[in-house]
Amino acid sequence: MSVGQGGETLRYFSGCQVILAVGIFLFASSVQATEVGSRVLSDIQVEQHQEEVDLRILFNFPVRYVSHQVAEGGRLLRVQLQPVIALDSEDSLSMQVRESLAWDATTAVPLTEVVFDGETVGFPEVLIRLKTAVKASIHSGSDFRSLIVSIPLSRRVAAKPKKSVPPKPAESPPIQRRHYVLNLESSQKKFLLDRLARPAALKGYALYTTLFTKDGEAWHRLRLGFFPSFSAAKKMAEKIRNEYPQAWIERAPTKEVSSHLREMSAPLVASQTKPSVKAVSTKPKAARRRLSETRLSQMFGDAKEAMTAKNYREAIRLLTRILREPGEPGERYRRESRELLGLGRERNGQLAHAKAEYKKYLLEYPEGEATERVRQRLAGLLTARKAPKKSLAKSRRRGRSAAPVWRVFGGLSQFYRRDILLTDAAGETVTQSRLPTNLNLSVRRRGKDYDLRFQFTGGHELDFLNSKQSDTSISELFFDAFHKGGDRASLRAGRQSRSSGGVLGRFDGAFVGYGFTPKLKLNAVFGYPVNDTDDTTITTNKHFTGLSADLGTFNERWDFNAFIIDQQVDGITDRRAVGGEMRYFSAGRSLFSLVDYDVSFRTLNTFLVLGTWTLPDRTSFNATFDRRKSPILTTSNALQQLNAAGASILSVSQALGTFSNSELRQFARDRAATTTSLTLGASRPLNEKFQITGDANISHTSGTDLSLNSKLFNGAIEGTSSSGYDFFISTQLIGSGLFKQGDIGILGLRYSDVNTSDTVSLNLNTRYPFTRAFRINPKATLSYRQNKRDIGERFTIKPSLRIENRWKKRVRFEAEVGGEWAKDRRVGSAEITRSYFVNAGYRMTF
Numbered sequence: 014m015s016v017g018q019g020g021e022t023l024r025y026f027s028g029c030q031v032i033l034a035v036g037i038f039l040f041a042s043s044v045q046a047t048e049v050g051s052r053v054l055s056d057i058q059v060e061q062h063q064e065e066v067d068l069r070i071l072f073n074f075p076v077r078y079v080s081h082q083v084a085e086g087g088r089l090l091r092v093q094l095q096p097v098i099a100l101d102s103e104d105s106l107s108m109q110v111r112e113s114l115a116w117d118a119t120t121a122v123p124l125t126e127v128v129f130d131g132e133t134v135g136f137p138e139v140l141i142r143l144k145t146a147v148k149a150s151i152h153s154g155s156d157f158r159s160l161i162v163s164i165p166l167s168r169r170v171a172a173k174p175k176k177s178v179p180p181k182p183a184e185s186p187p188i189q190r191r192h193y194v195l196n197l198e199s200s201q202k203k204f205l206l207d208r209l210a211r212p213a214a215l216k217g218y219a220l221y222t223t224l225f226t227k228d229g230e231a232w233h234r235l236r237l238g239f240f241p242s243f244s245a246a247k248k249m250a251e252k253i254r255n256e257y258p259q260a261w262i263e264r265a266p267t268k269e270v271s272s273h274l275r276e277m278s279a280p281l282v283a284s285q286t287k288p289s290v291k292a293v294s295t296k297p298k299a300a301r302r303r304l305s306e307t308r309l310s311q312m313f314g315d316a317k318e319a320m321t322a323k324n325y326r327e328a329i330r331l332l333t334r335i336l337r338e339p340g341e342p343g344e345r346y347r348r349e350s351r352e353l354l355g356l357g358r359e360r361n362g363q364l365a366h367a368k369a370e371y372k373k374y375l376l377e378y379p380e381g382e383a384t385e386r387v388r389q390r391l392a393g394l395l396t397a398r399k400a401p402k403k404s405l406a407k408s409r410r411r412g413r414s415a416a417p418v419w420r421v422f423g424g425l426s427q428f429y430r431r432d433i434l435l436t437d438a439a440g441e442t443v444t445q446s447r448l449p450t451n452l453n454l455s456v457r458r459r460g461k462d463y464d465l466r467f468q469f470t471g472g473h474e475l476d477f478l479n480s481k482q483s484d485t486s487i488s489e490l491f492f493d494a495f496h497k498g499g500d501r502a503s504l505r506a507g508r509q510s511r512s513s514g515g516v517l518g519r520f521d522g523a524f525v526g527y528g529f530t531p532k533l534k535l536n537a538v539f540g541y542p543v544n545d546t547d548d549t550t551i552t553t554n555k556h557f558t559g560l561s562a563d564l565g566t567f568n569e570r571w572d573f574n575a576f577i578i579d580q581q582v583d584g585i586t587d588r589r590a591v592g593g594e595m596r597y598f599s600a601g602r603s604l605f606s607l608v609d610y611d612v613s614f615r616t617l618n619t620f621l622v623l624g625t626w627t628l629p630d631r632t633s634f635n636a637t638f639d640r641r642k643s644p645i646l647t648t649s650n651a652l653q654q655l656n657a658a659g660a661s662i663l664s665v666s667q668a669l670g671t672f673s674n675s676e677l678r679q680f681a682r683d684r685a686a687t688t689t690s691l692t693l694g695a696s697r698p699l700n701e702k703f704q705i706t707g708d709a710n711i712s713h714t715s716g717t718d719l720s721l722n723s724k725l726f727n728g729a730i731e732g733t734s735s736s737g738y739d740f741f742i743s744t745q746l747i748g749s750g751l752f753k754q755g756d757i758g759i760l761g762l763r764y765s766d767v768n769t770s771d772t773v774s775l776n777l778n779t780r781y782p783f784t785r786a787f788r789i790n791p792k793a794t795l796s797y798r799q800n801k802r803d804i805g806e807r808f809t810i811k812p813s814l815r816i817e818n819r820w821k822k823r824v825r826f827e828a829e830v831g832g833e834w835a836k837d838r839r840v841g842s843a844e845i846t847r848s849y850f851v852n853a854g855y856r857m858t859f
Contacts, residue, residue: 053129054114055158055510056468059122066122068162069154070114070139073510073518075605077623077635078153078160079136080696080706082747085755085782087146092160093136093706093745095694114453115424115858118144122164125822126424126858136745146389148356150321157596157605157623158512165360193246194238194265197257201498201531204235215253223269232531238265261568264326266361304338306345313346314629318601320353321627325361329354348378352387359390368394383701421859423454428827428854435847445850446477466493471546486546488519501528508543514561515578515590515609517645519543521551526563534563542580554664555582555649565596572596580647583666585674588647589613601627611646614682618642630698635708637692642685643714651680683718683732702751707744713737740766755782772798790815792831805839828853 055071079093111131116124123144130138141162150163198204204222215237223234237260240246246262253260304312312331319328332354335346355370371391378384432445451472458465470489491507506523514536522540529535538559541551559578566572575593579586590611597604602625609619619641627633644650648665651672655662662668668677694708714736743763751758761776774796782788794811813831820826832849 053131054112054127057114057116057124057127066164068122068124068141068164070127070141070160070162072158072160074512075157075623076153076160077157077625077637078151079694080704080747081151082704082749082757084749084757084780085785087148088143088785089755090141090143090149090151090162091757091780092139092141092151093747094139094160095136095708111426112451112453113424113426113856113858115422123147128856148386148390152627153603153625193240193243193262194236194269195240195246195250195253195257195260195262197235197237197253197260199232199234199531201232201501203233218249221269236265236269239270264324266326304334309335309338309346313350316350316353317629320357321601321629322599323360325357328357329361332357348374348383351377352383355387355390359394364394419456419458421454421456423452424856424858425453426451426854426856428852430850430852432850433848435849437845443478444848448475448477450474462497464493464495464497467491468493484547485549487549488546501534502526511538513574513576513594514538515559515576515592516540516557517542519546520557522556532565532567536561536563538578554666555580555587557581557588570597570599572598582647582649583664583669585648585665585669585677586613587649587665588645590618592619601629609645614646614678616642616646616682616685618645632697633695635692635694637690639688639690639692641688643688644685646681646685648674648678648681650684651677654680654684686717686733687715689713703746703748705744705746707742710741712739712741737768739768740764753782756780769802770798770800772796786819788817790817790829803839805837807835807837809833809835823858825856826854827856 053073055073058069058071060067060069074096076094076096079095081090081092083089084091111128113126113128115126116122118125124141125144126140126142128140128142130140139160147164152161153159154161206220206222219238221236221238223236225232225234237249240249243262250257250260250262312335316328316331316335319325319331332350335350336354351370351374355367355374358364358370359367368391371387371394374387375384375391427448427450429448430445431443434442434444436442449472452469454467454469456467468489468491469487471485471487473485487508489508489510491505491509493505494503496502503526504523508519508521509524510519511524512518516538520540520542522538524536524538524540526534526536538561539557541553541556543552557578557580559576561574561576564573564575573593573595575591577591578588580588588611590609590613592607592609594608595604595606604625605621605623607619607621608617610616611618617640620639621641622638623635624637625633625635644653652662652665652668655668662671665677672680690710690712692708692710694706696704696706698704716735717732741763742765743761745759745761748758750756757780759776759778761778763772763774763776765772774794777793778790779792780788780790792813792815794809796807796809796811798807798809800806811831811833813829815827815829818826829852830850832847835846837844837846
């Protein structure tokens with residue numbers, strides 16, 4: 014190690030010591046704590062590509078994207094989500110809170126804050142607040158533990174002055190014909206073209222490299238071009254199959270064809286001259302051929318799908334053909350095709366063409382709902398063409414060459430909650446009076462080779478009804494390091510959460526990964542499970558070790574994970590499982606599967622399959638099949654079985670004084686029920702203002718077995734009966750911009766048929782912005798429940814009103830008041846109960 018490197022390393026350790034000192038101080042300040050709640054939001058990651066920036070919002074458990082709405086003129090994205098995997102009691106409680114992650118907004122990434130709202134009626138929501146209005150696309154991540162928000166970088170692309178270069182017309186016919194390319198190989202290391210052996214078959218073709226970013230890492234592609242047709246490229250792929258067995262074909266962007274055409278030899282140019290002339294001569298015939306309405310509809314759907322898949326060249330080709338179609342059938346698609354064509358040109362870097370299309374749109378359609386949107390895009394392109402000031406350019410250059418620095422950001426929230434219950438028998442009773450404080454702190458250092466990060470998420474709660482229950486909890490406290498080189502080495506140590514690789518949630522320990530090849534990464538994990546975030550000490554009687562392998566991506570669509578994990582408790586096996594995940598992700602379609610099999614109990618713990626399918630018109634379908642042990646089968650589950658029967662046993666080691674290992678494992682088997690669930694859902698936009706979503710669910714939970722043992726209970730521990738089949742059906746009508754730009758209204762209807770009752774509920778959730786800083790959020794629920802085990806019924810009304818006011822951009826004051834009126838009626842009697850609550854406080858980002 015050189016002196017310079019050593020000095021840099023010392024500075025790293027110095028920074029780490031400061032961070033760890035803060036963490037130790039926060040850790041040491043906690044004593045016996047009570048539950049404040051698990052963390053739903055995990056992290057925010059930014060991945061910058063050539064044409065857009067992807068914001069990856071990470072969650073601590075799998076979720077499914079349902080739908081989203083744009084509010085406040087594009088500065089607020091409101092996303093509905095649905096948990097994929099059934100949550101334990103701790104996470105179920107955490108779903109009913111509001112929490113946030115802060116971000117330092119920049120020009121390219123105008124994100125300021127992400128807020129999770131689990132208190133909303135219907136689906137939980139994620140509110141994505143932006144500094145400036147954007148046109149973003151949103152979808153689930155391929156791991157189904159993240160939400161991807163893609164923001165175009167058209168303004169940054171357009172910022173380069175092009176005053177001396179006049180707008181160019183469409184590409185010439187010869188270049189349009191040479192648009193197929195072979196992707197020979199991908200690597201995180203640069204290809205040295207002068208050292209590559211060139212088979213004879215490659216002579217006369219352009220051999221070059223391109224750069225792209227995947228999962229925050231730089232990759233290089235070795236490409237061979239150009240070919241006049243798909244079949245010609247396929248023939249070449251067969252010739253070089255021995256040298257490049259993984260070669261695949263795609264259309265080459267026009268810029269690549271133009272820049273690398275000179276590398277091609279004369280025979281290739283000559284071989285493609287004739288096809289290009291032939292293509293020109295056949296164009297008039299193609300233009301004269303009228304398209305049927307069915308074909309136009311298909312082409313328009315294909316164009317939308319191509320835009321979603323970021324295949325802008327194909328979308329431009331299809332939209333241009335649609336716009337050439339005269340008469341009534343073509344007119345039906347003309348308006349939206351013109352707007353999409355401008356957007357496709359813009360995202361493809363053809364800014365002069367994009368401006369021309371936007372101007373044509375405004376001339377043809379001077380009024381309408383989309384006109385203002387097109388006018389804003391055109392204004393953005395015109396403004397962005399101004400040359401940056403010299404001083405600004407210099408400062409940016411200095412910023413790029415400056416050494417990385419530590420950045421500190423996060424959020425702080427504090428809310429007072431008071432609940433009052435009124436009954437005829439007991440009168441007024443205060444059921445809750447508490448003041449929770451939550452802190453989310455991130456300290457990061459992004460360098461050329463390494464990214465370092467310290468994360469703390471925790472809270473402190475004052476319980477005014479019981480001062481002994483007031484204290485601190487820690488959800489996250491870890492240090493994270495990631496090497497950006499080809500090995501993709503990573504380390505995370507401390508309190509953290511994982512829901513993959515066989516890990517069942519939060520633990521104190523370490524996770525290490527190392528990429529041996531671009532498609533193989535091995536991981537190791539060791540830790541002590543954390544049952545409650547109020548446990549601020551490391552509990553060592555239970556620990557686990559595991560190995561996993563990440564495989565892929567294959568064919569740019571398939572990823573796999575395989576794992577083995579062993580968990581011990583008080584010297585005996587608690588859980589020993591193998592399994593894995595399979596993920597398929599492409600434009601409009603995705604599939605996720607999870608298997609967890611315990612080889613010690615010889616029992617399938619979890620089998621999950623989730624699929625989604627989105628059509629070009631944004632209609633989406635989803636299906637989920639979930640079969641699992643509830644709870645997940647472990648030997649320590651026997652304690653819950655024994656204590657539920659009246660025993661008082663605190664640990665497995667204590668139980669081993671009375672029962673054998675095999676008896677404890679049998680108790681655990683008897684306790685674990687099997688839950689099977691099937692969910693089918695759909696979402697469809699009705700027009701620019703309305704969309705409808707719905708889903709149907711059927712689930713069944715088996716009974717538990719009778720446990721026979723006379724050592725402690727002089728007989729048997731009774732089992733439980735099956736729940737039968739439970740049915741749930743729900744639908745939501747979502748409207749936006751109904752009265753004012755930025756308002757949202759959600760009307761939901763839900764029906765449930767469970768073992769004990771039938772319930773119908775009607776939900777209303779609205780949001781109205783009076784100004785950019787002040788908004789109101791009225792909500793109401795009406796429900797009717799009819800009991801099955803007795804002749805009784807319950808009618809409930811729950812209204813509430815939330816008020817939000819932003820102060821100086823980084824501080825938001827929130828207050829919510831509400832109540833519940835319920836009437837329970839049985840044969841010969843009726844009882845009315847009333848309750849009220851107030852929840853007020855502030856949320857601050859820094």
